[in-house]
Amino acid sequence: MLNVKIIKNPDELNMTTPHEITHLLWGTRSIPRTYVYIGFVPGDGFYVRMVCEEKDPRRTYTEPQDPVYQDSAMEAFLLFSHDGQAPGTYLNFEINANGALLAAYGPNRTYRSYFSPExxxxxxxxxxxxxxxxxxxVHIPLSILEHIYGPLDLKKGSTFYCNFYKISESQDIEHYAAYAPISSPVPSFHMPEYFAESVLE
Incomplete structure (x- = not known):
């Protein structure tokens, strides 16, 4: 269970407990230490800050929706509905050291919907x-979540699902790591069945 702190404002985010990405996947031997802060401000939304102790990260992409997973990237995937074998729609936020963000939502890797510029x-x-x-x-507004899911009524004790990743798909620096382990022979972070159950506290 991943505990997500309810905070009063984003300034309190760095006072929450960091969640470290430690599960090395698909032949990855090591990654720089990588950890994530996540907090929820009622009526506002989620705030996520990811930190990687990596010098001179690869950062070639600069535009929204660029394939930043080919750079050195950190990623947050979140899901707010779960129904047994049909996990439902989840959101992916993938970002590099330029602040270029790839973001979408949908039920699986193939069928993704993209956000409007606004x-x-x-x-x-x-x-x-x-x-x-x-x-x-990255800030994940409650208004956008409720546009996707409908009313969520998020409060103390509410649960959702998430996972966090460190990645590069470029062959010379290729690596994959996750907060919650993934038991799949094929490299893919788009596997909501392996997301960690999370609770607001």
Whole structure:
């Protein structure tokens, strides 16, 4: 169970407990230490900040919806409905060290819906590169979640599902790692059946 703190404002995000990405997948031998802060502001939405202790990350892509997973990227996938064998619609947020964000939603990897430019602006993607690490952040508004799912009534004790990833699909630096383990022989993060159950506290 992943505990997600209810916070009063985004300034409190860095006071929450970080969740470390430690499960190496599909032949990956190591990754730089990577961890995620996530918090929920009632009536506003989720705030996610991901940090990777990586020097000089690959960052070639600069535009919204670019294939940032070919750079060094960090990713957050979230799902707010779950029905046994049919997990339902989930959202993917993939970001590189330029702050270029790839975001979509849908029931699986193939059938994704993309956000309008107006919706996309509300995500406020940002990234910062320091000498020994880089970080990226995104805001996930409650209004956009409820446009997809309908009323969610998120409060203390509410559950949802998520996973966080470190990735590059470029062959010379290829690597895959996840917060919650994935038992699949084929590399894919689009597997909501392996998302971690999460609860607001």
């Amino acid at each position: 919706e996309f602006r509300h995500f406020r993607p940002a990234a910062e590169v320091k000498e020994d690490h880089w970080s990226a952040s």
